[in-house]
Every structure is written in C-alpha cells, then in structure tokens.
Amino acid sequence: MKKKLITVICAFAAAVSLCGAARAQSDRTPGIIRSALMGLEYEVKAGINIGGASPLPLPEEIRRIDSYSPMFCFSLEGDIVKWLGEKERWGIVFGLRLETKGMKTGARTKNYSMEIIGDGGERVKGNWTGMVRTRYHGTFVSIPLLAAFKANPRLRLHVGPYVSFMTDGDFSGHVYEGYLxxxxxxxNKxxxxGDKRATYDFSDDLRTVQWGVQAGVNWKAFKHLTVSGNLTWGVSDIFEKDFKTITFNMYPIYLNIGFGYAF
Amino acid sequence: MIFFDRLMAWFYFCGKINRLFMKRNALAVILLFAGLVAVSCIKEEAPNAEADIESCTLAGDVLNRDPVIENDRVTLFLKKGTDLTSLSPEFTLTPGAMISPASGTERDFTTPQEYTVTSEDGRWKKKYKVEATTSGITTRDFHFENVRMEGKYQIFYETNAEGEEDWAWSSGNPGFAMTGVGKSCTDYPTYQSEDGYKGKCLTLTTRKTGSFGAMMGMPIASGNLFIGTFDLSSALTGQPLSATKFGKPFDYIPKSLHGYYKYRSGEVFYKQDASASDGLKPVPDKKDRFNIYAVFYESTKEMETVDGTNALSEDNPNVFAVAKIEQDEAVETDKWTLFEIPFKPRTGKTVDADKLKAGRYSLAIVFASSLDGDRFEGAPGSTLCVDEVTLEYKEPEE
Incomplete structure (x- = not known):
C-alpha cells in the first residue's frame, strides 16, 4: 500500500513539475487564458501538515502531556477555482488532496480505559494509571469543496467541508510505568x-471515511506562486462508532502550510 | 534564455519562500499549540476511583505476622490468647475513600467481618472480608473438594468443623487471568477435576500464556497450588519468583506428607528464549517433571515468609525441614499412585518449643505441574492430578 502510494505521489510530483516547466516557457497557454476568461483557475500545491488527533476537550483521564511530535506529514493538492458573477468576488474551490496526518504523543493518564487484544485474540481489559505512548499515522485522499472569497486580487479566503478516505492507518503504542x-x-492491581510494557494496536478500528471542515487563506506572492495556510478540523471521530475502548472521541486537527503554482 | 531566467527566478523565490515558510512554520506551530491549549487544557483531576485497603493496624502488640492484604480480603494472624471478640482494626485507604464500618470500630472477629470501601468518586464499592485468627493451619487432610469462583478461575479452600471456609489455597491463576488466555476455569493452570482418587481432585496443567505472557517475559505458566499468598503486583514487576509467598503459621512439627497423584508430561518441552516471538525455544527429547514439596520454616522479622526465590535454598537460615518428592519417584503414570515424602530436618536445626507455641513457625505445601515452571521451563500440557493428601505431624506434648 505504502509503496503504491509513494509511486503515485512521485508521478504526481513529476507531472506537476513538468507542467510547471512547460507553463514557464510559454507563461500561459491559450487554454489557460480561455479558462481564466470563464472564471476558472487551476493550482497545484505541496505542503506539510502539523497537528494531531486529540480529544476535545481533553478528558479528565489525561493528566499530563509529556511529549508531542508532529512527525513528517505532507500534502499534495490540485485545485480548481470557479469564480462566479461579473465581479468574481465569490467562487467555489474543488480540490483533490493526497496527504498524510500523524503524531506521536506521550501522556500520563489516570484511570484510563484500556483493552488490549493479543495475537491469539486474548483480551485484557481494565483501567490504566500511568504512561501511555501513542503513534498515529494515516494516509488520506481528501476532497475539499470550499466557498471562496476574493479579498483582493492576490488574497483568497476560503472555507468549507472536506471528506477524507483513509487508504492506510496506524494507531498503536504502549503503556508503561503504571498499573492496571x-x-x-x-x-486486581x-x-x-522498569522496562515492563504492554503494546496495543487499534489500527483496525480506525474509521476509513472521515470528514471535517477547513478554512484558510491563499496568497498570490507572485504571478504564479502562491502561499497558503489551511486549518483542517475533523468533525468525525478517528475511530469507528462501535469502538468503545477509548471512551472519548478524538478529532484530527491539522494546520497545512504549503506553496503552490497557479496556472 | 527565458526559460533559464525563469528557473533562476523560481529558485530565488523558493529560497525566499522557504525562509518565510520556516518562520511561518514556527509561528504556526506556536499558534496551533496556543489554540489547542486554549480549547483543551488539562481538566481538573478527577476524584480517585479506587477503593483499596492499603494498610491495617491493631492496637497493642497482638499481631503474630504482618497483615496479609489482598485485593478483597485481609488476614490478621494474631498472637495466641488474643481476645478475638473485641478488635478495633484501623485501616488506611486509597486517598479520599471511605470505609464502613468506620476504621477503629470495635467488632467481634470470632467470625470474619465484612467491610465496604467506597471510592472517593463514590462510583465504586469494594467488599473486603477481614479475618482474624490465632491458630495457623489446622487442617491435616486435603480432599480438594471445595472450590469457589473468582472471576473466571477457581480457588480451592479448606473448611472448618462447621463446613464453612476456613482458609484458601493460593495459585498463579490471578496472574494467568491477566494474560486473557483463559476463557473458562479449565483453561487455567489450576482447576478442579471430576475423576479424583476420591470425589473430585486438584488438577494442574502447564499452559502457554499467549502474546501478553510472552511480552511480560513469562511465556508459560506451570499449574501450581500452594499454602501462602500470590502477590499479583510483584508477579509482573520482573520478580515472578517473589510473587509466590509461601506458608502460613503452623504450630506443630511436621513429619511427612502423603497422597495420590497422576502425571502426564506435555508433548514438547520448552526453554525460555527472549529472541523467539512466543518467548520459547523447544528442547528436543526432554520430558517434563512435576514437583511436590513442603517447607517448614521460622518466620523472623527479616524473613516473615519464604518465596519462590529462597524456599528450597540450601543456605536459607530460616528453613528447618523440607519434604520434597524424589525425582525418580515422580514418574509419568495414568494410575493413581501413592507418594509419601518425609520431612528431612536441616542439619543443626532444632525446633524451639516456646517459639512453636508462640506461633513463630510456618509451613508451606507446594504442588507444581512443571518442576522448573518458576523459570518458565516446561512442556505445555503437562498435567498433574493430586488427591487425598495428608500431612502427618507430631501431636503437641502436653
């Protein structure tokens, strides 16, 4: 799965750079100009995701966040913007985004509900007080559909929903230094x-279709170069509905910062 | 040429954007954190949900041993002549928890008394049975007819003259329960079987402990039953041998132990091997062995109980006599076979009559389906059945 994905990403990146180079030679092809006259704009961009999947608000079981690492998470996105009306102040953004989201956390918990399932289907259930380390990482194909507002010719604001399809996900970790x-x-306690630990893996319980809302700005720094910032806020729990071990919902909240090429 | 210029410009922009980007990045992270902290700061700590008795004390010098506190019972071994009809035990609890009747309440302990501990958050209640006794082990015949359920596994107990539970045997079952492998009581290493020598019998089977057991560095569990307490906490803290605290007070000098057994070794003998995924390495052509032994020892301040690390040590200064089945008599057999093991006194050890009277000596009897199960060596499936065990001892001289 991962390999396939990397191939796709490479192909996408290559296509983007080739287009960019081709466009660079002639600046704007007649096709692009025609599109622009119809209020259509195209853009490809690359960026990074920084954030995490977090319960909101933090439940009382979590006593302390000891460590947080955003991991390296990227995004590649192609957007079509359709400006509406004569003034073209309002528009619609439709996109296709390939992205990864991840994080690593270390937390101290008190009375945190846990169920650990072993290789042979053994189940150990209980309440954990102590340290929990978590690694979350997912690969998504996301489709945003946003309303856009042109604040000025170089600055675009947009907001709207997105839907994400998870192609690959991992939610695992271990517990240590504490008691069950x-x-x-x-x-029984x-x-x-010391080095005693128990690992857990809830990867199979991750939800494959997630959705949320995103809002951001897109700034045309130069004629073709854009800089963008987007906050994507998951509205659905990252876990399946029937997954009850983690007693609270967790939402993916990520800030995406990227730069792109506007045709 | 235009292309080249464009390219240079592109690189220049990228560099510029990169710098901008890095700054933004740092800023963004700060903003994001500020945002997250604002909406999701750590909530105030919830009141405790646990309801444990953490310690127990009695006024005056009446305790003969340290109180034995388990998850739902407390055993107080008292000095001879202590008046059981009016004792006022005082308890310390999980912070914030409440006990009823209150700590320090005077109660009649000629029968075990029940206490209820309520957690600080009020959502959890735990019932404790608190027992006080001035006598040690008084049973001499063990029929293994009585079991009660604790979760999914069985606990063997002995009864008094009225047929009520007098004291209970211990086993490693509570540890095995933590592996999630046992679905019913007969999946556990220690359980009761129907076809005993007379009535029902004790059955011990060495088991694999699954992925959690392997993860804990305890890939197999020998079936075991012993007089003493199983300290679940230390079972998983890297000192599994010290989890088996052997012995209860015993006021006589033991002579021998006899009873009946059947034994069948499991198919494949394993040694512990941390590098293997299940933590085990097969040892070809090796048969498993069982063990039956008893230890009579003095309880001192330094060593109140012996445990798996030192019960059979030749140099344990507290041990007075050991009865251990000879390995050439411990054979595989499908027929009920008599065993008779004498207590062999350690050289230079004589029992002090005053200490014996004062209840300073203890006795442990141990059954195990794998001789080296305490080192996690053995053959899963090895099964030892035991029934009609009698402990012979010298009647006190009046």
Whole structure:
C-alpha cells in the first residue's frame, strides 16, 4: 500500500513539475487564458501538515502531556477555482488532496480505559494509571469543496467541508510505568515497573471515511506562486462508532502550510 | 534564455519562500499549540476511583505476622490468647475513600467481618472480608473438594468443623487471568477435576500464556497450588519468583506428607528464549517433571515468609525441614499412585518449643505441574492430578 502510494505521489510530483516547466516557457497557454476568461483557475500545491488527533476537550483521564511530535506529514493538492458573477468576488474551490496526518504523543493518564487484544485474540481489559505512548499515522485522499472569497486580487479566503478516505492507518503504542486495575477500578492491581510494557494496536478500528471542515487563506506572492495556510478540523471521530475502548472521541486537527503554482 | 531566467527566478523565490515558510512554520506551530491549549487544557483531576485497603493496624502488640492484604480480603494472624471478640482494626485507604464500618470500630472477629470501601468518586464499592485468627493451619487432610469462583478461575479452600471456609489455597491463576488466555476455569493452570482418587481432585496443567505472557517475559505458566499468598503486583514487576509467598503459621512439627497423584508430561518441552516471538525455544527429547514439596520454616522479622526465590535454598537460615518428592519417584503414570515424602530436618536445626507455641513457625505445601515452571521451563500440557493428601505431624506434648 505504502509503496503504491509513494509511486503515485512521485508521478504526481513529476507531472506537476513538468507542467510547471512547460507553463514557464510559454507563461500561459491559450487554454489557460480561455479558462481564466470563464472564471476558472487551476493550482497545484505541496505542503506539510502539523497537528494531531486529540480529544476535545481533553478528558479528565489525561493528566499530563509529556511529549508531542508532529512527525513528517505532507500534502499534495490540485485545485480548481470557479469564480462566479461579473465581479468574481465569490467562487467555489474543488480540490483533490493526497496527504498524510500523524503524531506521536506521550501522556500520563489516570484511570484510563484500556483493552488490549493479543495475537491469539486474548483480551485484557481494565483501567490504566500511568504512561501511555501513542503513534498515529494515516494516509488520506481528501476532497475539499470550499466557498471562496476574493479579498483582493492576490488574497483568497476560503472555507468549507472536506471528506477524507483513509487508504492506510496506524494507531498503536504502549503503556508503561503504571498499573492496571483488571476490569474496573476495584479489580486486581498489576504494576508495571522498569522496562515492563504492554503494546496495543487499534489500527483496525480506525474509521476509513472521515470528514471535517477547513478554512484558510491563499496568497498570490507572485504571478504564479502562491502561499497558503489551511486549518483542517475533523468533525468525525478517528475511530469507528462501535469502538468503545477509548471512551472519548478524538478529532484530527491539522494546520497545512504549503506553496503552490497557479496556472 | 527565458526559460533559464525563469528557473533562476523560481529558485530565488523558493529560497525566499522557504525562509518565510520556516518562520511561518514556527509561528504556526506556536499558534496551533496556543489554540489547542486554549480549547483543551488539562481538566481538573478527577476524584480517585479506587477503593483499596492499603494498610491495617491493631492496637497493642497482638499481631503474630504482618497483615496479609489482598485485593478483597485481609488476614490478621494474631498472637495466641488474643481476645478475638473485641478488635478495633484501623485501616488506611486509597486517598479520599471511605470505609464502613468506620476504621477503629470495635467488632467481634470470632467470625470474619465484612467491610465496604467506597471510592472517593463514590462510583465504586469494594467488599473486603477481614479475618482474624490465632491458630495457623489446622487442617491435616486435603480432599480438594471445595472450590469457589473468582472471576473466571477457581480457588480451592479448606473448611472448618462447621463446613464453612476456613482458609484458601493460593495459585498463579490471578496472574494467568491477566494474560486473557483463559476463557473458562479449565483453561487455567489450576482447576478442579471430576475423576479424583476420591470425589473430585486438584488438577494442574502447564499452559502457554499467549502474546501478553510472552511480552511480560513469562511465556508459560506451570499449574501450581500452594499454602501462602500470590502477590499479583510483584508477579509482573520482573520478580515472578517473589510473587509466590509461601506458608502460613503452623504450630506443630511436621513429619511427612502423603497422597495420590497422576502425571502426564506435555508433548514438547520448552526453554525460555527472549529472541523467539512466543518467548520459547523447544528442547528436543526432554520430558517434563512435576514437583511436590513442603517447607517448614521460622518466620523472623527479616524473613516473615519464604518465596519462590529462597524456599528450597540450601543456605536459607530460616528453613528447618523440607519434604520434597524424589525425582525418580515422580514418574509419568495414568494410575493413581501413592507418594509419601518425609520431612528431612536441616542439619543443626532444632525446633524451639516456646517459639512453636508462640506461633513463630510456618509451613508451606507446594504442588507444581512443571518442576522448573518458576523459570518458565516446561512442556505445555503437562498435567498433574493430586488427591487425598495428608500431612502427618507430631501431636503437641502436653
């Protein structure tokens, strides 16, 4: 899956750069000019995603965030903007985005509900007080559909929903330095000390179709070069509805910063 | 030429944008964090959900051993002559928890008393049975007829003259429960079987512990049953041998242990191998062995109980006598076979009559389906059945 994805991304990047080079020679082809006259604009862009999947607000079970690392997460996006009306102040943005979202966190929890499922289907359930490390990483094909407002000829603001299809996802980690109460807080107490740890993997419980809202700005720094910033805010829990082990919902919230080529 | 110029310009822009981008990046991260912190700062800590008795004390010098506190029971071994009808134990609890009846309430402990601990958040209640006794082990015949359920596994217990539970045997079952492997009581390493020598019997089977057991560095579990307590907390903290705290007070000098057994070794004998995915390495052509032994020892301040690390150590100064089945008598057999093991006193050790009277000595009896199960060596499937065990001891001279 990953390899395939990387191939796709490379092909996409190559196509983008070739187009860019081709366009650069002639500046604007008649086709592009024709499109512009119809209020259509095209743009390709690349960027990075910084953020995380977080419960909102943080539940009382999480006592302390010890570490956070955004991991390297990129995005590649192609957009079509259709400006409406004579003044072309309002428009619609339709895009196709290939992106990865991820994070690594370390947290101290108190009475955090856990169910660990082993290779042979063994289940250990209980309440964990102690350290939890989590790694979240997903690859998505996202389709934003946004309303755009041209604040001035160089600055575009946009807001709207997006839908994401997860092609590959990982949510795993381990617990250490703490204790588990078997089944519930009155159950047998098992302490984990030193290098004792138990791993968990909820990757199979990740939701494959997620959606959310995004808002951002697109600034035409030069004739063809744009700089953009977008906040994407997941509205759906990253986990399937019937996944009950993590008792709170987690939402992916990412800031995307990128630059692009406007045709 | 135009192309070249464009390209140079592009590189220049990129450099510029890159710098801008880096600054923005840092700023963005700060903004994002500020945003996240604003909407999702750490909530105030929830009140405790646990309801544990953490310690127990009694006024005066009446305790003969440290109180034994388990997840839902407390055992108080008291000095001879202590008046059980009016004891006022005081408890410390999980911070914020409440106990009913209140700590320090005077109660009659001629029968075990129940206490209820309620957690600080009020959502969880745990019932404790608190037992006080001045006598040690008084049973001499063990029939393995009585079990009660604790979660999914069974606990063997002995009864008093009225047929009520007097004291319970311990096993590694609570540890095995944490592996998630056991679906029913007969999947556990220690359980009761129907076809005993007489009535039902004790059955011990060595089991694989699955991926969690392997992860904890404990890939197999020998079936075991012993007099003492199983300290689940330390079972998983890298000292599994010290989790088996052997022995309860015993006021007589033991002579021998006899009973009946059946034994079948599992198919493949394994050694621990941390590099293997299931933590095990097969040892070809090796048969598993079982173990039955008993240890009679003095409880001192320094060593109140012996455990898996030192019960059989030749140089343990507290041990007075050991009865251990000879390995050439511990054979595979499908027929009920008699075993009779004498207690062999350690050289230079004589029992002090006053200490014996004062209840300073303890006795442990241990059954295990894999001789080296404590080192996680053995053959999964090895099954030891035991029934009608009798402990012979010297009647006290009046």
């Amino acid at each position: 109460r078997e089944n519930d807080p009155t159950g 098992v302490e984990f000390e």
